[in-house]
Amino acid sequence: MSAVGAPGLTSDEAARRLARSGPNSLQTPPRPSAVLRFARRLIHFFALMLWAAAGLSLLAGLPQLGVAIVVVIVLNAVFAFVQEQRADHAAERLRDLLPRRVTVRRDGHPTRIEASDVVVGDVLLLESGDRIPADATAVRAAGLRVDTALLTGESEPSDVDVNATLHAGTFVTEGEATAAVVATGGATRLAAIARLTTGSHSPSSPLTRELHRVVRAVAVIAIGVGGAFFLISALIGMPASDGVVFAIGVTVALVPEALLPTVTLALAWGAEQMARRRVLVRHLDAVETLGSTTIICTDKTGTLTLNEMTVVEVWTPGGTARITEPGYAPTAQVAYDGGPDAPASVRRLALAAARCSTGYVRRVDGRWLPHGDPMEAALDTLARRTGIDTDQDRAGNPVRRRFPFDPRRRSMSVVVGDEITVKGAPDAVLPRCVDGRLAAPTVAALAARGLRVLAVAGRPASGSLPGSAADAEAGLRLYGLVGMEDPPRVDVRPALESCRRAGIGIVMVTGDHPATARAIADEVGLRRSGDVVVAGAELPADDDALGRLLHDGAVIARVSPEDKLRIARALRSRGQVVAMTGDGVNDGPALREADIGIAMGRSGTDVAREAADLVLLDDRFATIVTGIEYGRATFLNVRRFLTYHLSDNVAELAPFVIWMLSGGNFPLALGVLQILALDIGTDTWSAVALGAEPPGRRSLDRPPVKGRLLNRMVVRRAFGVLGPTITLVSLAAFLSSFVAAGWRPGAPFPTGPVLAAASGAAFVAVVIGQAANAFACRSSTLRPGTMGWTTNRLLPAAVGISLLVSLTVLYVPPIANVLGHEGPSIAGWLVALTAAPAVLGIDAADKAIRRRLRPAASAARTGSL
Numbered sequence: 001m002s003a004v005g006a007p008g009l010t011s012d013e014a015a016r017r018l019a020r021s022g023p024n025s026l027q028t029p030p031r032p033s034a035v036l037r038f039a040r041r042l043i044h045f046f047a048l049m050l051w052a053a054a055g056l057s058l059l060a061g062l063p064q065l066g067v068a069i070v071v072v073i074v075l076n077a078v079f080a081f082v083q084e085q086r087a088d089h090a091a092e093r094l095r096d097l098l099p100r101r102v103t104v105r106r107d108g109h110p111t112r113i114e115a116s117d118v119v120v121g122d123v124l125l126l127e128s129g130d131r132i133p134a135d136a137t138a139v140r141a142a143g144l145r146v147d148t149a150l151l152t153g154e155s156e157p158s159d160v161d162v163n164a165t166l167h168a169g170t171f172v173t174e175g176e177a178t179a180a181v182v183a184t185g186g187a188t189r190l191a192a193i194a195r196l197t198t199g200s201h202s203p204s205s206p207l208t209r210e211l212h213r214v215v216r217a218v219a220v221i222a223i224g225v226g227g228a229f230f231l232i233s234a235l236i237g238m239p240a241s242d243g244v245v246f247a248i249g250v251t252v253a254l255v256p257e258a259l260l261p262t263v264t265l266a267l268a269w270g271a272e273q274m275a276r277r278r279v280l281v282r283h284l285d286a287v288e289t290l291g292s293t294t295i296i297c298t299d300k301t302g303t304l305t306l307n308e309m310t311v312v313e314v315w316t317p318g319g320t321a322r323i324t325e326p327g328y329a330p331t332a333q334v335a336y337d338g339g340p341d342a343p344a345s346v347r348r349l350a351l352a353a354a355r356c357s358t359g360y361v362r363r364v365d366g367r368w369l370p371h372g373d374p375m376e377a378a379l380d381t382l383a384r385r386t387g388i389d390t391d392q393d394r395a396g397n398p399v400r401r402r403f404p405f406d407p408r409r410r411s412m413s414v415v416v417g418d419e420i421t422v423k424g425a426p427d428a429v430l431p432r433c434v435d436g437r438l439a440a441p442t443v444a445a446l447a448a449r450g451l452r453v454l455a456v457a458g459r460p461a462s463g464s465l466p467g468s469a470a471d472a473e474a475g476l477r478l479y480g481l482v483g484m485e486d487p488p489r490v491d492v493r494p495a496l497e498s499c500r501r502a503g504i505g506i507v508m509v510t511g512d513h514p515a516t517a518r519a520i521a522d523e524v525g526l527r528r529s530g531d532v533v534v535a536g537a538e539l540p541a542d543d544d545a546l547g548r549l550l551h552d553g554a555v556i557a558r559v560s561p562e563d564k565l566r567i568a569r570a571l572r573s574r575g576q577v578v579a580m581t582g583d584g585v586n587d588g589p590a591l592r593e594a595d596i597g598i599a600m601g602r603s604g605t606d607v608a609r610e611a612a613d614l615v616l617l618d619d620r621f622a623t624i625v626t627g628i629e630y631g632r633a634t635f636l637n638v639r640r641f642l643t644y645h646l647s648d649n650v651a652e653l654a655p656f657v658i659w660m661l662s663g664g665n666f667p668l669a670l671g672v673l674q675i676l677a678l679d680i681g682t683d684t685w686s687a688v689a690l691g692a693e694p695p696g697r698r699s700l701d702r703p704p705v706k707g708r709l710l711n712r713m714v715v716r717r718a719f720g721v722l723g724p725t726i727t728l729v730s731l732a733a734f735l736s737s738f739v740a741a742g743w744r745p746g747a748p749f750p751t752g753p754v755l756a757a758a759s760g761a762a763f764v765a766v767v768i769g770q771a772a773n774a775f776a777c778r779s780s781t782l783r784p785g786t787m788g789w790t791t792n793r794l795l796p797a798a799v800g801i802s803l804l805v806s807l808t809v810l811y812v813p814p815i816a817n818v819l820g821h822e823g824p825s826i827a828g829w830l831v832a833l834t835a836a837p838a839v840l841g842i843d844a845a846d847k848a849i850r851r852r853l854r855p856a857a858s859a860a861r862t863g864s865l
Contacts, residue, residue, distance in 0.1 A: 008105030008123035017119040024118040024134055024184035026191055041077035049219050053251055064818060068676045102133045105178075122181040128358065128372065131171040135188045136179035138164050143175030143404020143412065145373065151189060151561075157373060159405070173373045174358060175404050193561050193588060214642070214710050225653075226251035229660060236664050248672060250656045262641055262684060266691025270634040278617040279627045286613035288638070289596045291631025293504055293579040294704050295552070295571055296624065297564075297590075300510040300520055302600055303581050303621050305486040309370075309378040312451065312487070315442045316480030317435070318345030323385060326487040328361045328368040328377060330384035347386045349479040352421035353456045354383035354390045355397070356414050375452070378484055379423075400461075403469035413472045415465055421458040422473050426481065429455035433478040442481055450519020451483035492524045495622035502628065503703030505552030509564055509580075509590075514557040521555045528553050536563040546570040564590035577704070579624070581616075582608050598624060625700070632704070633695035641687040643714050643722070644770070644777045648683050650723025651730050651766045658731070667749050669734040669762040673819045677809050682767050682802040686774035689798035693778060694791075713780055717846075722776060725842045726769035726835060733761040733824070733831040740827035753822065760810050760821040761828025767806040769835035771799045776843040781851070783844050 009017070041047075054069040102115050105123040115133040118124075124136055126144075138144065138160055145157040148170045157173045160166065166179050168188040185191065226247040233243035267288065271281035281287055301307050306326050314321040319342020325332035336342040354360075359376025361368050361384070370377030383390050397416050405412035411424025422429060426443045430436030439455070446453045457476035466472035499506055506526055510517050514533050521527035531553035539556070540546045547570040550556070556567065564580070568590045571578045580587070580594035591597030591611040599612035600619045609615050616623050655669040670678075737758035743750055774795060775784040790796060809815045810823050824832060 007108040009119070009121050010107055014106060014117070014119050014122065017121065018117060021119060022185060023116040025116050026185065026188075038077060038081045041081055042073060047073050047077070049215075049223075053248060064673060068673070068680065072680060102130070118181055118184055120181050120184060124177075124179045124181060126166075126172050126179060127176040128172055128174050132166050132168055132179075134168050134181045134185075135183035136166045136181045138162055138166055138177050138179045140178040141175065142177070143406060144172065144177045145174040145405065146170050147173050151193065157375075159410075161408070174376075217710065222251045229656065232660050233664075238664065250653065262645075262687040262691055263638055265688050266634055266637050266641070269688075269692045270630050270637075273630050274614075274627050277626045277630075278620070278623050280615040280617055281613070282615065283613045286596055288631055288634045289577070290579060290614065290624075290627045291629075291633070291635050292577045292704055293596060293628060293631075294577045295505040295507060295550075296499065296579045296581070297507045297509045297550075297567060297571070297594070298581045298621060298624075299583065299587070300508055300512055300517055301486060302583055302619050303616075304492050304508070304520060304524055304526070305488050307486060307619070309374040309452075309484050310487055311378050311382040311482055311484050313446065313483035314346050314349060314382070314480060315439070315446075315483075316342070316345035316349055317438065317478065318342055321346045321386075323382070328370055328381045330361070330368065330381060332385045334385055343386070345480065347383075347388060349456050349482070350379070350383040350386045351388050351393065352419075352458050352479055353379040353423050353454070353482060354388065355393070355399070355416045356412060356421045356423045356456070360390065375454075375484065379454075379482070382482070401465050401472075403472055406469065409469060409473070411469075411473060413469060415461050415472065418461050419458055420461045420466065420472050420476075421456070421479075422476060423454055423456045426453055426455040429457055429473075429476070430478065432473050433457050433476045435478050439478060439481055446481065446483040447515075449483070450516060450523070451485050452516075454482045454484070456480055456482060486520075488520060488524045489620060489622070491620065491622040495625045496525055498625050498700050499628075500552070502700040504628070505576075507550050507552070507567075508555045508557075509559055509567060510555075510557055511559055512557055514555070517555050517557040521553075526553060527555055531555065533557065536560055539563060539566070543570045543573060547574040561587070561589055565593055568593040581621075581624070582612075583619075587611075629695045629699050632699050633693065634691075635709075637691045637693050639709050639711075639714060640693060640777045641690040642709055643718050643780075644687055644690060644773055645679075645683065646714065646718035647723035647726060647773055647777075648678065648766065648770050650719055651726040651769065652678065654727040654731065655762070667751075667755060669731060669759060670766075671759070671820045674759065674763055674821060677819055678763070678766055678770075681805045681809060683770055685798040685801045685805075686770065686795065689792060689794040690774060690777060692792065692794050717777075717780065721842060721846050722773050722839060725839050726766055726773065729769055729831065729835040729838050730762045730765040733765040733828050733835075734758045736831045737761045737825050737828040740825050756816075756820065756822040757825050757828060760816075761824035761832050763821055764806055764810065764824055764829070765832035765835045767802060768832055769839050771802060772836040772839040773843075774799060776839060781847055783847060784840070 050069050050073050054066040054073075058066040101112050102118060103110055103112055103125040104118065105111070105125060106113070110125055118134050122134075123139075124133070126132065132146070139162065141160055141162050141164070144160040146160050146166060147157045148167065151167055151170060160177070165182075166177075167190065168184075169190040183189075229250045230243045230247035233247070234240070267285065270287035274281055274287065298304060308327055310323070310326045312323055314323075319336060319338025321337070321342065322335045323332055324335075334346075336346065357373070357376035357379050359370060359372030359374070360380040361377050362371050363369075368381075380390050399414045399416055401415040403413045405424070409424070410428040411422055413420060413422040422432075426439065430439060430443070433455075436455075436457075443453055443455075456479045458479055459476050496506055508517055508521050508526055514535050518527065518533045521531075521533075527533070531551075532549065533555040534549065535557050536559040540549060543566065546566060550567060550571055556563070559567070564582070564587060568578055568580055572593075572595065577596075578594045579596040579598055580590050581598045581600070582588070582591050583600035587599075587608050588611040591599060591608060591613075596614065597612035598614045598616060599608040600616055614627065652670060652675045658666050659668055735758075738750060738754065741750055741754045741757075743754075749755070775789065778784060778787055778792065778795075809819060810821065816822050
């Protein structure tokens, strides 16, 4: 099989091998059915607790309560499932990385077959533009260059010689080759990386971990208090059925049933806002996780740079030229320097370089795009920008002889008309030029700036055509040098500065050469003086030492997929919340291992998008910063409406506490169904509006949000300030209704319509108090008037809807009868209406006191250092 003219397999032998080894395809891991994934949303810990409450409600003869709780569970599952399904539709399949049909030699003849029918031993016939269908060994290579970016991250095509290994999923950018297949399907390098990707465990998000803590804490408290109430009811001689009802009521009062739906809606809002800013969210939790990020491991090509090779400087013996506009558009400002001969000298070089290339640019749907090698497309663009119609030149001046690029001599040459032109690496071309020494200082200066340098030369084609590349590439005259770069995006530097202001470290992790990576990192401001530049092969073997190396500003080059995986694990083991960007197959494992995987939408592969949590639709690093801003806002929004929910729970629990302390003599101000009506029918609207609170103006001027959702501030405001205020007004409205009806302390409490109206007064007082509380919870430090009453445009509307719902459940008889209340008396209304000014006044006083105490506390901490 090593012979150049190897006949390949016979059709019969190929069929036998295919039956034995199976098709040449990448098997995607089985995905749980939609039914199973939806079912999982119904059986998490919080849902199970609510299922238990629903079951107990049915046993206690309260089917309405049981149905209401079931509706809450199902709605939450639907919200989360629908959003995840929408995001999953954006991901494409891994198997599309492999070509559909390929050319092999079968029975001694070139034959086109399905890529899935390729077997070990087949002889592939490859040429420019072909995607390689399996791992193979090159047995013949003529000027072969292969783009391996999908597997290695290397932005430039690699030169390939005989006996080199070609990997499935890569593609030929130049030249041609014959290769013997050595591995197919699951045995390929591509499949091994895919297994790393699917085998990596996606860590749970910080928000998920925090919600689990909150849910567990609330569940333990709710079940404990509910059980205590059941025991107390038994001790005071209450029937067991009534005791169960009271226990369920306490449990329902303490459990914020709408918490998880509200969290889901807040995350969905964040995802929607990010989608408008070109960030596709595949998993809802990723919205908040991005906001918690402490370090970003970013790729170079396409993220920090435009992924567009551009000629930025030309040097010729007759003068120089500079081009500052990136991209492949044929029109750009070319600034000449060096005298009147500069334009002609630059055009001569540009024409020779374009003729000595097979890649070019073409207009597709209004955009100029590269075809073939991006470096050669950049040379074609240079020629067009100097006024040369390369399409017309190729049509009128066909290549008479071509000597393709050879990695040994590192150059290529063509004969066009009566001229031989050559391009290649300067150290290969300059020694063949009679005047090559003149350019040595310029080569060093361009390379020091991180530019890729090519030398272009030529000579007249006198007499017969040259018989070999050595004959063609001798006695040359230097036309000049070309300096190319993949230019950085203009918005990268300010985005990096925003990240560092926000306390987020940046590490470059790339498959490119260290010198290239260093140059870009220096240019965009990622790397500072003293920051390390390390190749993947030089990384410490110890993960702890690796984690210490990966500090802000570090540059890690020539990394393998395994290196990126280790980097993600090492950083996470040191407590970092890691965001990892990537676009290639090689990035898949690390994207899944990181706390937040970010794939490129325009240039990324299917593997990267499938493994990622977020997809940047515009591939811009600056878009990540926008996502971080909304992620931080989402975490704070969850904390806002958690404060809001818990303060409501205080008001809902208080009637049961008073009933317990009174030994059952003080009537319940609120019943179980009223509590559910508050949680689901009124409070949820304002909670959802709080979940859509926009980011603050200085959200990126402080370190990442850390700590717990249920922190000291939330507990103090909910249980010590806001909740008690609403409770006092609610109980005052309840008692004032009795007093207005003629009740006096010491007398038995009225029942019937008077009790129902008093309960309605307590209900509406909670609703009005929570309406004011929604505005108070927008900030833990600023008064609502300072922030502006309408800057969150959803909140006034949500409060209005809540009030309308409360009036409906109070004054529509069928609903009011089910809930066990009716419209309040005038006295009840007058007291209930004081809930709003009471909440806002107490909140303003609390914030003013804390503002005055904060400087003293800061001074005390400073003095103790």
